[in-house]
Amino acid sequence: MENKTEHLLIKKMMAKSLGISVQAFDNWNVSPEFRQGRSTFYSVRSVLDNRINHVSNKLEEKQQRDPSTLDIDEERARLVAAQADKTELEVKLLKRESVKIEEVTHEWAEMIGNCRAKLLSIPTKIAPKLLGIDDISEAQQILKDAIFEALTELSDDVYTQDQEGT
Incomplete structure (x- = not known):
């Protein structure tokens, strides 16, 4: 014959298994399965039901509460x-x-502005050098050198700004 308390825990053991104090367990108002002498026995099912009802009631209260409160x-x-x-x-x-995003935006805008200015200055700077050149590869090399010079100046500007902490 199966023992009546086999699947039940006394209050102290139930509280310990839940990781709470006996006083906190008492505040839950869980209905005991039965009492035997000074011992009160609880089932896991009754504790689960109590907690589920508690959460459900809280949710209902929250849903019924005036949203302005x-x-x-x-x-x-x-x-x-x-x-x-x-x-x-x-x-x-x-x-x-x-x-801050404002700082990044400001830095990028400044870098893009510098890049734009450098690239737009290339035709003005290079046109006189290309005027008397008949060899396409020589013209390409002059243009390539001017572009690399502009890119180097831009990267030097970024490196200098990093060193200054801006």
């Missing part, structure tokens, strides 16, 4: 999460692990 605990949790996110971002900015 605030839940102070939810708002506090949102505030704490936002503060943590802000602090994390500030630390990343201080460690230079992250940058």
